[in-house]
Amino acid sequence: MILLVTDPLYRKKGFATKLLQGVLLTTEFIKVRKIFLEVSKQNRTAFEFYQKNGFFIIGQRKNYYVSQNNVDAFVLMRTL
Numbered sequence: 088m089i090l091l092v093t094d095p096l097y098r099k100k101g102f103a104t105k106l107l108q109g110v111l112l113t114t115e116f117i118k119v120r121k122i123f124l125e126v127s128k129q130n131r132t133a134f135e136f137y138q139k140n141g142f143f144i145i146g147q148r149k150n151y152y153v154s155q156n157n158v159d160a161f162v163l164m165r166t167l
């Protein structure tokens with residue numbers, strides 16, 4: 088599992104994009120073809136980030152974030 092977080096002081100400067108690019112580069116060596124992830128429906132910032140980086144919605148999971156009042160998640164996918 089990967090948790091992607093940028094220190095609030097350094098957001099919107101391209102750091103998460105660089106981190107994600109690093110992860111994507113690694114996956115090339117193990118022949119990954121698709122990446123799936125969940126993002127909270129309430130996390131607009133993360134959703135925008137993933138969308139900008141080629142992910143799109145393929146489904147949703149109801150009540151996925153149990154510790155956050157059962158917020159639903161979008162399931163996103165990106166092909167490589």
Ligand SMILES: CC(C)(COP(=O)(O)OP(=O)(O)OC[C@H]1O[C@@H](n2cnc3c(N)ncnc32)[C@H](O)[C@@H]1OP(=O)(O)O)[C@@H](O)C(=O)NCCC(=O)NCCS
Nearest residue numbers: 091092093098099100101102103104126132133135136139
């Ligand atoms: C989501 C997160 C990792 C983005 O990190 P970041 O380093 O600020 O991201 P980047 O600077 O690489 O942003 C790349 C793009 O994402 C989108 N984006 C980033 N922050 C955004 C915001 N506040 N509002 C809207 N879009 C945003 C933009 O499209 C941005 O491109 P632009 O700068 O050309 O507009 C960061 O906001 C974060 O740590 N959030 C809390 C943890 C979290 O929610 N992680 C994801 C869990 S699934």
